[in-house]
Amino acid sequence: MAYETIRLEREGRLAQVVLNRPNAMNAMNDTMMRELADAFEELKEDRKVQLVIIRGEGRAFSAGGDIKQMTDPESPMDIGKVMVDVSRLAEALYTLPQVTIAAISGASAGLGFSMALGCDVVIAEESSKLAMNFIGIGLVPDGAGHFFLKERIGVPKAKQLIWTGEVMTAEKAKSLGLIDEVVPDGAAANHAKSMAGQLLKTPISAMIASKGILHTPKLEELRSVLQLESDAQQAMRQTADHREGISAFVEKRKPIFKGE
Template identity: 45%
Template sequence: MNFVESYKTLNVDVDGNIAYITMNRPKQLNALNEDLISEMAQCLNELKKSESVKILVLQGSGPAFSSGGDIKEMLQKPNNDDFFVIMDQIGEMIETLYTMPMLTVSCIQGAAAGLGLSLALASDYILADPESKIAMNFIGIGLIPDGAGHFLMENRLGAHAAKKVIWEGKVMTGVEAHTLGLIDQLVQVGSLKDELKSLLSKWSKKPLKAMIKTKTIYSQMNLEKLRSYLEHEKKGQYEMRNTKDHREGIQAFLEKRPPVFKGE
């Protein structure tokens, strides 16, 4: 099958048994708008059918992995138009990536924030530059993580530590995120491509079918839990979008000032 299709927001390349998906909105720091979310879900579902691809690499073009959900696009729909449709597309994107019958690795440089971080966390392995800016920062605009962010953070940190990271919403360097346990491998500044090449070379010498089978067992055992988290996030996010704190968070974002939250 030919996976190199024409997408507006993605570049897709297949080299032997390795597929590369590159988010391609560099001027927007690869912010996840409706088109990118839809095309990512479509691309992953198509790629999932492959019997030859054993490794998937997810990366961003330009200076960032992904800065998160596209707030500018969100502001164009203040009345929650199509909210549930978009949330279902996000859920499809994350579930498909999490259950891909192949090894998946995300390469983070620059920003990996909000939904962009959820996307990275849905992969099996994360490489990151030490100067990356990594944050689960929904709290800054009075929202909660989506894209199974709660589930994925809990998997890596445990629920107690995940809550603290989510509540703080701090922007961490790659070094801080690695120390915390959010990413798997820290690379030297500017060596992300070389370290990815080294990792892929190492994996290519391993029994990939056995590695993928282990991954599949874990993902299938956790699938219902993942879906439950996505459903709770969808309902919770809808509720949070209608709070005074969210409106204040958005206004503060537009005015480039610290928000003044009142717990309402």
């Protein structure tokens, strides 16, 4: 399948999914969300691939949802359709029959951070900035952000990160258990590929089987979270706080929220 905003590259038992909108810091427009879902569903059917690296082209992993498209009156983002693709993306990622590694450089925010947290191993460079920052524009995490945060750090800490939208360093994220390794700047992609090479020399089929055993019983919970996120996100998109958050972001000022 040909893709416009991502690349899906295969090399034997290794595949790489590369977010490829570098001029937009790999912000996810509706096309990228759909293509990521399609790529993960394609990989679900590829039993030759045993390991998948997810990374961003250029200076960022992903800055999150494309706010420029959210505010474009000529090509508005259809939130209903988008949430279908976001849910497809998250479920396909969680159920991939491969070991997944996120290689983060630069920003990993919003939906980009949700996707990274959905991977089995998360590597980030020292100067990376990581944030579940939906709250800044009056939205809730999507892409199973609630589910993946809870899986990694539990409900109380997940709520705090969601509610504050804190922008974290890689070291802070590692100390919380959100990511697994911190590497020097510029090293994430090569480190991920080196790790992949080592894992492919192990009994990786057994690792994949264990992943399936651990993930499968939680699939219904994941689907429930995705539906709740979709409903909440569509509701939040209609709020005055969301409109204020978007306006403030575009105008580069501090938002004034009123809880409306």
